[in-house]
Amino acid sequence: xRKHHVAVLMGGISSEHDVSVKTGAMVVGSIDRDxxxxxxITITRNxxxxxxxxxxxxxxxxxxxxxxxxxxxxxxxLHGPFGEDGRIQGMFDMLGIPYTGPGCAASALxxxxxxxxxxxxxxxxxxxxxxxxxxxxxxxxxxETIARITTRIGFPCVIKSPCQGSSIGMAIPDTAxxxxxxxxxxxxxxxxxxxxxxLEGVELTCxxxxxxxxxxxxxxxxxxxxxxxxxxxxxxxxxxxGASEEITPARIPExxxxxxxxxxxxxxxxLGCRGLSRSDMILTDRGPVWFEINTIPGMTETSLxxxxxxxxxxxxxxxxxxxxxxxxxxxxxxxxxx
Numbered sequence: 001x002r003k004h005h006v007a008v009l010m011g012g013i014s015s016e017h018d019v020s021v022k023t024g025a026m027v028v029g030s031i032d033r034d035x036x037x038x039x040x041i042t043i044t045r046n047x048x049x050x051x052x053x054x055x056x057x058x059x060x061x062x063x064x065x066x067x068x069x070x071x072x073x074x075x076x077x078l079h080g081p082f083g084e085d086g087r088i089q090g091m092f093d094m095l096g097i098p099y100t101g102p103g104c105a106a107s108a109l110x111x112x113x114x115x116x117x118x119x120x121x122x123x124x125x126x127x128x129x130x131x132x133x134x135x136x137x138x139x140x141x142x143x144e145t146i147a148r149i150t151t152r153i154g155f156p157c158v159i160k161s162p163c164q165g166s167s168i169g170m171a172i173p174d175t176a177x178x179x180x181x182x183x184x185x186x187x188x189x190x191x192x193x194x195x196x197x198x199l200e201g202v203e204l205t206c207x208x209x210x211x212x213x214x215x216x217x218x219x220x221x222x223x224x225x226x227x228x229x230x231x232x233x234x235x236x237x238x239x240x241x242g243a244s245e246e247i248t249p250a251r252i253p254e255x256x257x258x259x260x261x262x263x264x265x266x267x268x269x270x271l272g273c274r275g276l277s278r279s280d281m282i283l284t285d286r287g288p289v290w291f292e293i294n295t296i297p298g299m300t301e302t303s304l305x306x307x308x309x310x311x312x313x314x315x316x317x318x319x320x321x322x323x324x325x326x327x328x329x330x331x332x333x334x335x336x337x338x
Contacts, residue, residue: 107295162193
């Protein structure tokens with residue numbers, strides 16, 4: 001039986017370049033070489049493509065080389081903008097090359113924290129209260145903006161850049177006095193920010209697998225997250241070994257576990273995801289509250305999705321295999337139905 005040829009695409013021009021390289025290296029090092037031929041491809045920080053040990057070249061030069069390799073599937077290990085937001089997915093759709101993870105539209109919607117919250121809330125999943133601030137509003141009426149946040153959200157609050165990942169572009173100001181500097185920091189990532197209520201509780205995350213066309217997505221065991229070196233699950237807490245305690249299955253009541261898993265699957269379905277996703281929530285005194293979804297979750301040695309998969313009895317090589325074969329099956333199914 002012919003081996004499938006998999007290209008592992010990593011790096012990219014986003015602020016998550018380093019994490020993406022780690023994810024890609026883990027996939028390349030762990031994929032079953034008895035079943036797959038593998039070609040690593042790295043996109044540099046300035047957008048050049050490096051494949052087959054050649055010097056970095058422009059994407060227009062790289063794509064003909066990629067097509068000549070007769071790739072059966074691209075394993076997307078790209079995180080953040082230009083990797084997780086639908087743009088690269090749309091390109092591979094045009095080229096007719098299957099890829100892991102959700103499609104173009106679902107990826108774009110899921111990457112936008114503001115619009116994904118609206119869709120998931122409409123599906124009946126509880127979300128945090130929030131307000132939206134634009135740079136134009138802040139420049140025009142800063143005092144009125146602070147008054148609105150004080151009245152409707154209160155302090156502390158959580159400020160997020162809506163299209164970043166890995167807790168990049170995020171701040172938690174404790175007071176109105178600290179709000180302005182924190183807001184300006186987050187506005188450096190874009191002209192719109194999301195301001196959410198600060199919720200206390202148990203931080204949770206729940207992965208969803210969805211690798212069979214026509215099948216039902218199903219939730220992995222829930223993971224509890226306890227940051228040890230930060231006051232929230234920031235970049236360092238996510239990726240520095242020993243910076244957080246991650247407990248799978250989470251030490252929460254059984255009914256709450258079921259609810260978290262239900263919400264993760266609902267969010268996955270509502271946003272039109274396929275392949276995999278991972279929803280982040282917090283268990284408060286009013287129950288689980290959904291924050292955001294990750295459509296290309298990390299696959300490093302400290303990443304949450306493969307940890308939960310392992311608890312479910314899915315080893316890392318088997319996880320990669322299922323994602324690749326699922327992506328190929330989804331593409332074949334779409335072609336047969338077109």
